[in-house]
Each structure stands twice: as structure tokens, then as C-alpha cells.
Amino acid sequence: ETGVTQSPTHLIKTRGQQVTLRCSxxxxxxxxxxxxxxxxxxxxxxxxYYREEENGRGNFPPRFSGLQFPNYSSELxxxxxxxxxxxxxxxxxxxxxxxxxxxxxxxxxxxVL
Amino acid sequence: AQSVTQLDSQxxxxxxxxxxxxxxxxxxxxxxxxxxxxYPNQGLQLLLKYLSGSTLVKGxxxxxxxxxxSQTSFHLRKPSVHISDTAEYFCAVADSGGxxxxxxxxxxxxxxxx
Numbered sequence: 001e002t003g004v005t006q007s008p009t010h011l012i013k014t015r016g017q018q019v020t021l022r023c024s025x026x027x028x029x030x031x032x033x034x035x036x037x038x039x040x041x042x043x044x045x046x047x048x049y050y051r052e053e054e055n056g057r058g059n060f061p062p063r064f065s066g067l068q069f070p071n072y073s074s075e076l077x078x079x080x081x082x083x084x085x086x087x088x089x090x091x092x093x094x095x096x097x098x099x100x101x102x103x104x105x106x107x108x109x110x111x112v113l
Numbered sequence: 114a115q116s117v118t119q120l121d122s123q124x125x126x127x128x129x130x131x132x133x134x135x136x137x138x139x140x141x142x143x144x145x146x147x148x149x150x151x152y153p154n155q156g157l158q159l160l161l162k163y164l165s166g167s168t169l170v171k172g173x174x175x176x177x178x179x180x181x182x183s184q185t186s187f188h189l190r191k192p193s194v195h196i197s198d199t200a201e202y203f204c205a206v207a208d209s210g211g212x213x214x215x216x217x218x219x220x221x222x223x224x225x226x227x
Binding site: 004033035040041042043044045048056058090092101102103104105106107 | 117147149154157214215217218219220
């Protein structure tokens with residue numbers, strides 16, 4: 001069984017740039033959620049994708065967007081990067097209907113300078 | 114909307130001593146409750162979950178938690194900790210209907226002292 005994999009693991013961007021983070025969900029899972037974890041904080045829900053559509057969104061501006069592909073992998077895109085976007089971005093996959101258990105990747109650590 | 118409060122940001126405890134990590138939640142609907150663990154430079158891993166039924170839930174690595182609806186609490190316990198339990202622990206809540214948005218607390222760092 002292949003777990004959740006994320007890429008890249010680390011990256012550095014400058015303010016105003018754009019970034020794309022990628023996630024391959026665990027085999028058999030059809031739902032992907034993205035979380036932002038700032039240093040010393042708990043993960044904050046960004047959005048969730050199911051059947052290639054956004055299926056719930058947290059308190060994040062529209063410059064945070066995403067995609068889910070037919071193979072259930074996903075991308076998180078952030079435009080016009082700000083310093084406060086520096087964080088660990090976590091992808092979690094799950095099987096809809098089996099409530100609650102999220103399987104997390106190890107995250108992509110983004111530093112915005 | 115749900116929220117989670119973890120009352121302790123750090124908990125130091127000696128090896129082989131018992132530990133309790135506290136969690137309180139707020140929600141206007143029925144909820145599911147979870148504890149996740151995060152080791153350094155890793156993602157989160159599910160320790161245990163409460164969906165329904167018995168209020169005492171047993172998880173991996175000898176952890177257990179008790180759901181108390183009247184006190185809106187879901188405290189995590191372990192009778193004897195090991196060095197390998199040093200990690201950050203997150204309490205989380207999801208409503209029992211709708212999409213699976215899981216809301217996390219701010220975390221408690223458990224430091225096991227040899």
C-alpha cells in the first residue's frame with residue numbers, strides 16, 4: 001500500500017511569486033485535504049477535493065487554489081506569495097464515508113523571503 | 114463551527130510516569146474526535162478516534178482517551194510513557210455530517226525526560 005507522498009519537500013520563494021505543491025494520495029482514497037501548519041501552530045484547513053471538485057474551504061483567500069486529478073492526486077497553488085505564507089503544507093488523503101481518519105504526507109516546507 | 118482547545122502547550126514528564134494531555138472542544142452539532150501525533154519533521158499520524166459507542170477509546174502505542182460529553186472533553190492518557198513518545202500531540206474534531214473538515218487544536222508538546 002503506497003502512502004501519501006508530497007513534493008517538493010522544501011522550497012524557497014520570494015514575495016509575489018507563485019508556487020505549486022503536489023500530492024499523491026494513498027491507494028484507494030478518493031478525497032484530498034490540504035492544511036497549512038505555521039511554526040508552533042496546529043494545522044489549519046485550507047480546502048478539500050472530492051471527485052475533482054472543491055468540497056469545502058477554510059478561511060483562506062482565493063489566491064490559494066487547488067486541483068484534483070482523475071487519479072485522485074492533487075495540487076495546491078498559491079499566487080502572489082506573502083511572507084506569512086511561510087509554513088509546512090500538509091496533504092491528507094481519506095476515503096469518503098469512512099469518517100475522520102486522515103492519512104498525511106510529510107509535508108512541503110515553504111519559505112517565503 | 115467547531116473549535117478545539119488544548120490547555121497545555123508543553124508537558125514534561127519523567128519516563129515511565131503517567132501522562133494526561135487535555136483537550137476540550139466546542140461544537141453545536143454531534144462530533145467525531147481524534148488525537149494525532151506528529152514526530153519531528155514528519156506528517157501527522159492517527160493515534161485514536163471516537164465516533165460513537167464506548168466513551169473509552171484505545172489507540173496505538175498504549176494511548177487511550179475518554180470522551181466526556183457533559184464536559185466537552187477528550188483527554189488523552191498513557192499509564193507509562195517512554196522516550197519514544199516525545200512528540201507533539203494534536204486533538205481534532207470533525208462534525209458527524211457533511212464533508213470531512215477536521216479542525217485541529219494548537220498542539221501539546223510532550224517531552225519525556227529520562
